[in-house]
Amino acid sequence: MKKTKLILLAGLAMAVSMTGCQKKEVKPGDVAGYDEGEQYLSIWVHSIEDTPEGQVYRESVDSFNEKYNGKYFADIEFIPRNDSGGGYSDKVNSSVLSGGLPDVLTLDGPNVAAYAENGIIQPLADLTEEERGEYLESILEQGTYDDKLYALGVMESSVGLYYNKDILEEAGIEVPDADHPWTRTEFMDILAKLKPIMDEKKGYPIDMTFPVGEASIYYYAPFIWANGGNLVSDDGMTVDGYFNSEKNVEVMNYFHQIVENKYMSEAPVEKLFESGR
Template identity: 40%
Template sequence: MKKFMILIVCSFLVMITTACSGEKASSDNKNEVSLWVHTSKETAEGKAMQKIIDRFNQEYEGKYSANIEFIPRSGSGGGYEDKINAALTTDTLPDVFTLDGPNTAAYAESGMIAPIDDYISNKDDLLPSIIQQGTYDGKLYAVGYSESGVGVFYNKQMLKDAGIDLSTLPTVDDPWDWNQFMELCETLVNTYDVPAIDMGLNDKSEWLMYAFSPFLWSQGGNIVNEDGTKATGVFNDEDSVKTMNFIQDMVEKGYTTKTPVEKAFQTGKYPMKFTGSWTIAEMESSYPDVEYGIMPYPTSPDTNKLVSPSGSWQYAMSATTDKKEAAGALIDFMTSTESLTEITLANSVLPAAYSVVEEVKDKVSPQMNVLIKQNTKTGHARPVLPEYPQVSRTFQQTISNVTYYEKNNDIQKLLDQKAAQMDKALK
């Protein structure tokens, strides 16, 4: 028994010492680059990344080599970010790592990541939304390796049955404005007596920022001012009020709902759903019998300018790395047309560069092509701000509050309040 206790105590001490020693992710070899990614090895994305790294090691044999480490994230990416934060505190960041679009500004501002302008050879080929997302303070800090987008998915049969001629539906070149879209909703609600569209209003997370901010940009408004220092005077101006009124009308008139039925579009209960490229994959694998099409974002009647959401995970270089050349070469390699095409096709996501659009155009579904076209022409990155988490959460709360139309009739008052809340974070 005594021996057993000693054993326990000893193993405990060993545990502590090994836990504290901490390994440095970056090796001592000058030409060996370490890379952390947030996906798991088993996913399509992970497999494609592994293939790209293998090709890199082959092509640069004798010059550079790269190691990839998969750090699967849990839920909304918290697990991976915790690991990055911990590595930052203990100074054990890898040379290259992935980060989500909205983190660019905070990481750049804190001096965690280095500008990579000089290492990226195909900057002109990358989509404007990718450059916008990765640029902070005039310098390019990160390059997204794919894109994302949202559109109005509609059930062809249900629309036909409601007497709608599918050939009159909007396209990316000729989008509908909010009023036209609401007329369609009216017809559908009258026919089916259910909400016409599931806009994901039950999701109180980043979705509300990501999917609803393009309405504001289409109207000509914005969330914060140009230099990212103030929201009052911007987020509570007339354009914001009009946008929020549109969203509130959608709920108040019963065109959409705060509490949609689970999978209502996929199972043919609601005729339309506001969702992104990931649903294309879901429809293909789980609901192959549903015939559906995709419409572009409805636009503001004042401008008729189509704006759509965008954003994705990106590659960036750690600011503390002493292997800038090798790390830069790796990022450039991973964002070349060939590598981007590989990841786009494997993971069924939207392409991040013009040349990749050409490569994949004929290999993906017509629905995917609508989103690709919309994204290439009209993708808008989320604001690049160090205080993004607070700004985004306040925006989400605003959308959520607006949907409670009985309690928030006075939209101006709500926006004044929320703009002040953002100002507090931006100071």
């Protein structure tokens, strides 16, 4: 297995240098814009080109090629994920086994450690303090494995609740600021106060679902962490005593109470929030 040269692409917000097996040979003239004497760099991204996110990737690559014209040529390929999260990941995983990985690719944050541990990706070049200052600490932490930085995320994401201003105003509920959030007890009391109003609207006080797959952890792990619980041990090797801890049972019972009191629908309802219900 031959390791490709480590290169951090300027202008690409998420860049991961790859180890390459049976690397695809590309000659000048095979790809529009790739000229003799330039070092060819292949890039895979997980989005569709004809989207705002895809256009950001395209513009980043075009900017890179313009800046390093005559020295490097970056060739981007768009391989979208499907609804279940596969597609792109499936191609990456199959290419790990068969060869043909690109020089640079985007990947989901939770996969960084596994890819690094198995030698699929290489560490990025060291960043200066000024460069590190451009990124949130959570982005740097997510892309770091075994004290080495392997990836830089294009974005950070979070989980929050939207609320209908008119309905909360009708119920006389004042939304707190970030420094004085509702407690779990206060939030449950608010749902109880909203229920008779939402019964009249043939709706529910809150619109939540418990999807199958990784989305459930993405949506609801913050509730577990906020209660002092965790999903696994710090070393990631033990579940018993963590996932089924008393603290986590408290959180699950809290959600069970919301469903039991009919503050939310047991089954997803299409456009429940958007329709004012």
